[in-house]
Amino acid sequence: MAERMLKFVTVPQQMPAKRAAAERRQDFDEIYREFADAEAARQASRCSQCGVPFCSVHCPLSNNIPDWLKLTAEGRLEEAYEVSSATNTFPEICGRICPQDRLCEGNCVIEKGFESVTIGAVEKYITDTAFERGWVKPGRPREERPESVGIVGAGPGGLAAAEWLRRRGYQVTVYDTYDRPGGLLIYGIPNFKLEKEVVLRRWKLLEEAGIRFELGCRVGETLSFADLRARHDAVLIATGVYKARDIGGPGSGLPGIVPALSYLIASNRHSLGDDVPDFASGALDARGKDVVVIGGGDTAMDCVRTAIRQGAKSVKCLYRRDQANMPGSMREVKNAQEEGVEFVWLSAPEAFLGDSAVTGVRAVRMHLGLPDASGRQSVDPMPGSHFTVPADLVVKALGFDPEDLPKLFDEPGLEVSRWGTVKVNHRTFMTELPGVFAAGDIVRGASLVVWAIRDGRDAAAQIDSYICSKAAPVAVAAE
Ligand code: FAD
Ligand code: SF4
Ligand code: SF4
Numbered sequence: 298m299a300e301r302m303l304k305f306v307t308v309p310q311q312m313p314a315k316r317a318a319a320e321r322r323q324d325f326d327e328i329y330r331e332f333a334d335a336e337a338a339r340q341a342s343r344c345s346q347c348g349v350p351f352c353s354v355h356c357p358l359s360n361n362i363p364d365w366l367k368l369t370a371e372g373r374l375e376e377a378y379e380v381s382s383a384t385n386t387f388p389e390i391c392g393r394i395c396p397q398d399r400l401c402e403g404n405c406v407i408e409k410g411f412e413s414v415t416i417g418a419v420e421k422y423i424t425d426t427a428f429e430r431g432w433v434k435p436g437r438p439r440e441e442r443p444e445s446v447g448i449v450g451a452g453p454g455g456l457a458a459a460e461w462l463r464r465r466g467y468q469v470t471v472y473d474t475y476d477r478p479g480g481l482l483i484y485g486i487p488n489f490k491l492e493k494e495v496v497l498r499r500w501k502l503l504e505e506a507g508i509r510f511e512l513g514c515r516v517g518e519t520l521s522f523a524d525l526r527a528r529h530d531a532v533l534i535a536t537g538v539y540k541a542r543d544i545g546g547p548g549s550g551l552p553g554i555v556p557a558l559s560y561l562i563a564s565n566r567h568s569l570g571d572d573v574p575d576f577a578s579g580a581l582d583a584r585g586k587d588v589v590v591i592g593g594g595d596t597a598m599d600c601v602r603t604a605i606r607q608g609a610k611s612v613k614c615l616y617r618r619d620q621a622n623m624p625g626s627m628r629e630v631k632n633a634q635e636e637g638v639e640f641v642w643l644s645a646p647e648a649f650l651g652d653s654a655v656t657g658v659r660a661v662r663m664h665l666g667l668p669d670a671s672g673r674q675s676v677d678p679m680p681g682s683h684f685t686v687p688a689d690l691v692v693k694a695l696g697f698d699p700e701d702l703p704k705l706f707d708e709p710g711l712e713v714s715r716w717g718t719v720k721v722n723h724r725t726f727m728t729e730l731p732g733v734f735a736a737g738d739i740v741r742g743a744s745l746v747v748w749a750i751r752d753g754r755d756a757a758a759q760i761d762s763y764i765c766s767k768a769a770p771v772a773v774a775a776e
Contacts, residue, residue, distance in 0.1 A: 301370045305343040310412035311336060313422075318635040322605050325488040325568050327393070328632065329418070334372075337422045341369035344414045347406055352416055355404040357751045358384045358391075362401060362416055369419055378427040381420055386457045386750060387499060389428070390482065392421025393491050395747050396595075396626040428498065435505035438466035444764050447472065447529035449516045452480020453746045454737025455535035456499070457753030458760070459508050465761050469508045472525070474515040477569075478503075480537055482746065484562045487599050489606070493569055522706035526733065530767075531760045534719060534728070534735040535753065536702065538743050542695040544591065548649030555581060557596045557694035564603050583609040587687045589658050590614045591646055592694030593623035598630065600692045601638040612638045613686055617645040617663045617676050641686070645678065649691065658686045697743045718742050726756040727763070734760055 314330045321328050332340065344366040352362045361380050368377035381388045397403065397417040405413035427433050446462050448455045451473035459469045477483050479496040504510065514520055516536075526532055541556040543549075563581035566573045575581045583604035590600045593616035604612045616623055619642045620630065634640070643663045650657040662682035666675035699717035703709050712720040712729045719728055719735040726734045736752035738744055 301342055302367060303342075303345050304339070305345060305407045305411045305414070308339055308343050310343070310415060311340060312415055313418050318637070321489065322636055325606055327492050328489055331425060332418060332422045334426075337419055338370050338372060340415050341366040341419050343407065343411075344370070345407060351404040351406055352401040352414070356401045357745075357747045358754070360384050360388075360401070360420075365423060366414065366416070366419060369423060374423060374426055375430075375432055377423045378432055381423055382427075382433075384754075386460045386754065387453065388420050389424035389495055390453070390491065390499075391747050391750070392417045392419075392424065393495070394486060396628070396745070398626060398628055400747070433502065435502045435507075436460050436464040437506050438464055440466050442466035442468070444468065444530040444768065445470065445528070446531045446533065446760055446764075447525050448533045448535060449473075449525070450480060450535035450537060450737070450739075451475070451478030451510065451512075452535060452537050452737060452749060453482055454537075454749035454753040454756075455480070455533065456503065457750040458533050458535065458736060458757040459753075460503060460506070461754055461757035462760060463503075463506050463508050465757075467761075467764070470511060470529070471508060472511045472514045472516055472520065474513070476512050478510055478512070483569075484565050485558060485596075485599075487561065487565065487603050488568050489602065490599070493565070517702075517705035517707070522708050526730075530764050531732045531734065533753075533756055533760065534702070534733065534739055535737045535749070536699075537738040538697040538699045538718075540698045540700045540717075541693065542698060544646065544693055544695060546646065546648050548651060548655065551649050551651050551655040552580075552653070553651070553655035553689055554649060554691040554693065557590075557592070557600050557692050558697075560600060560692050561596075561603060564607070583607040583612075583690055585610055586690045588612045588690045588692065589686055589688040590692045590694055591658075592616065592696070593618065593625055594694065594696065595625050595629060596696075597692075597694035598625045598633055600694050601633050602629075602636060604690070604692075605633075605636045605638060609690075611687075613688075614638055614640050615644045615646060615658070615660060615686070616640065616642055618665065618674075619643055622665070622674065643676075644684075645676075647683070650685065655688055655691055658688050658691060660684055660686060699739055699742070702739070716742060724759075725763070726752070726759045732763065734763075 313332045346363050350363045365377040365380045401416045402413040445468035448471045451471045463469045482496045563573050563576045567576045588604040588609045601612050601614050644660045646658050648659040662679045663676045668674050703711045721735050734756050736756040737749035
């Protein structure tokens with residue numbers, strides 16, 4: 298092992314090549330190129346094969362990272378793929394969009410002094426290679442089971458659960474409001490972070506495994522929740538969080554001020570070739586406009602970088618704290634700055650200017666005060682520090698809350714927290730309603746793809762136990 302591994306002292310960290318910012322601004326393609334085979338093996342060989350791998354400890358899926366790095370360094374890619382896909386249903390997606398700097402790579406022990414192993418890029422490389430070489434097969438079960446599970450929501454949480462349940466032989470139907478599965482993977486996250494083809498090829502595999510999709514079906518409207526429960530032995534709610542947080546103040550209702558998700562959905566649908574009237578009319582297209590995005594999270598970063606690619610005249614991001622205190626990934630901020638986004642730190646909007654449509658944002662400078670009980674510094678406006686930013690498109694990216702599911706589902710017995718997230722038993726993933734489980738953002742609040750995948754995987758195991766525990770006495774009686 299020692300010959301091939303532990304090379305972090307002699308082999309420097311190397312990410313896959315990043316396309317030049319000037320080129321990136323012109324299209325919606327992913328910004329990183331693929332590793333060449335030899336470079337992937339070299340980078341994997343930097344791993345020191347820790348006895349207690351902190352990378353795995355801090356990966357929400359507890360991926361067996363040292364093993365697949367070693368197999369990659371040895372050129373045993375098919376085995377590396379087997380190991381990486383044993384814990385992760387969508388490794389090519391996590392390799393692309395996990396905030397690795399906060400998870401596996403941020404906790405790699407060689408990070409201190411030598412820069413971490415490029416775990417995410419190797420994970421992506423292994424799975425993309427597996428697809429190219431035909432090693433990725435649909436997860437068909439060895440034996441069919443008669444019981445069925447209905448999954449509400451085809452985001453990463455719902456899809457991960459669907460795949461695990463199908464592998465165990467269940468008859469699985471996934472219901473989604475949208476016309477394509479993927480949830481935020483397909484309509485929220487832009488192509489330059491995750492090419493849509495990557496999500497669509499997973500959809501194909503899931504269908505080939507025998508998972509049924511009822512698309513264009515909004516549970517609670519198209520199909521009642523009671524009817525859904527009657528159709529299935531168990532139900533998983535994985536509906537995500539979609540209610541955009543809003544901003545008030547004078548002029549906040551002016552045309553030209555739009556919610557982030559409407560803006561991103563229009564852009565993603567346009568890239569997928571769909572007919573999008575609000576994009577065609579220019580209402581959700583940044584071309585030629587002065588764009589101001591309000592917010593400092595990953596959604597705001599996706600909006601500013603989308604506006605750049607659409608050919609905006611200028612793109613500014615207004616955030617009320619400073620760079621060190623923003624919630625978005627530093628990697629994404631750096632990418633945005635390279636592409637020409639201007640960050641206006643410590644600034645908050647007070648009013649929106651314009652008569653028939655927005656023409657500017659009046660903002661005020663903020664300063665960071667003393668930390669509160671949670672340790673987070675307060676932010677206060679600085680008197681007399683107003684300034685105006687010209688804008689003919691303002692995108693509000695202030696976060697998301699869950700919608701009122703008990704009301705939508707006409708099911709008051711579905712307990713929710715005071716934030717509206719669905720309450721579950723954290724061991725069994727079951728809600729207060731027998732046979733109804735929940736997973737992903739609708740339980741956690743807005744989170745990450747990798748956590749939704751983990752919840753989907755764990756909820757599937759619990760649904761399996763629940764159905765088996767109910768089925769066992771029936772099987773004995775039938776004999
Ligand atoms: P979702 O992906 O939201 O999927 C829920 C699905 O349920 C949707 O398809 C929806 O149509 C469907 N649905 C909802 N209600 C109903 C109903 N009543 N009937 C039928 N179907 C219904 N995370 C990362 O890890 N990395 C990133 O780079 C990243 N970027 C992001 C960028 C943006 C713009 C946003 C908004 C989020 C981003 N996230 C990112 C967060 C990540 O996308 C979510 O945490 C993750 O998608 C949650 O998965 P989920 O399965 O719980 O829900
Ligand atoms: Fe890292 Fe995410 Fe892959 Fe886990 S799933 S190893 S956190 S990139
Ligand atoms: Fe390898 Fe870093 Fe994980 Fe240690 S923490 S096993 S060096 S990737």
